[in-house]
């Protein structure tokens with residue numbers, strides 16, 4: 052059996068479409084027919100070589116998707132053939148199988164425990180979660196990365212409480228999910244910061260009560276004006292070291308939490324005044340919003356099904372798998388919030 056797949060062959064070059072031979076499933080592996088894949092900045096960083104050396108080339112990409120189980124390997128109990136699943140880079144229960152190798156005309160193509168830029172993907176059992184009935188597959192795709200990372204950064208990492216102030220710095224896909232997380236957590240004021248007005252408008256539609264355009268206004272001054280005592284919570288989702296610094300500076304003394312979600316380019320450093328630690332500010336990192344797929348995906352799915360998370364506004368343009376390079380370019384240029392690769396689209 053073969054599958055069409057977008058492969059990163061060389062850093063800083065467009066992905067290439069290759070027909071990969073699918074290996075026999077090992078224990079703990081599952082063959083999934085991918086329906087939708089998201090594209091996030093991690094793939095832009097990988098493809099552009101901004102995560103440093105890449106010893107896995109050529110390799111597959113993509114870590115957020117939805118699909119249908121087509122075959123299960125020995126020992127798999129979490130999912131059954133025909134079930135609809137979320138594919139996520141976050142680890143849940145089940146076998147943890149580190150990676151898979153495909154072949155294409157004698158060449159070896161590496162893939163991690165989960166990839167989604169392919170029609171059929173061999174996925175480790177623990178990167179799959181069964182989708183609740185009735186949830187739209189296109190929307191459910193966001194449970195793979197953007198939603199758990201963004202919602203979790205507010206709900207699990209910062210543990211924002213109703214009435215606490217919150218700023219989200221960077222309103223891409225994950226940032227807008229953080230805005231939604233702050234809105235359902237009852238944060239007020241809820242301040243969205245970005246360089247692009249269109250994204251700030253979306254943030255407002257999702258519950259932001261104030262916005263700052265970082266291209267026209269000084270962010271630190273704007274936040275201080277809206278929240279004179281300092282913010283309870285600041286979520287950084289830009290990957291820019293200066294924004295990380297701003298997030299920590301903007302939170303209040305004695306208990307303000309700055310959560311760093313953004314992926315900075317390889318080799319970056321952040322300069323911060325250490326006095327802030329003595330003031331009781333907390334600087335928190337997060338691994339995918341500290342979301343546990345088995346516990347949190349059903350919880351987030353209920354909020355989606357109930358309409359309390361308007362995640363459909365994140366879903367931008369759809370692309371065929373063959374248009375994956377345009378999707379990466381559009382994401383990098385900020386022309387689309389979350390590109391959707393629709394495997395059913397021809398082209």
Ligand SMILES: [Zn+2]
Nearest residue numbers: 091093196197
């Ligand atoms: Zn991602």
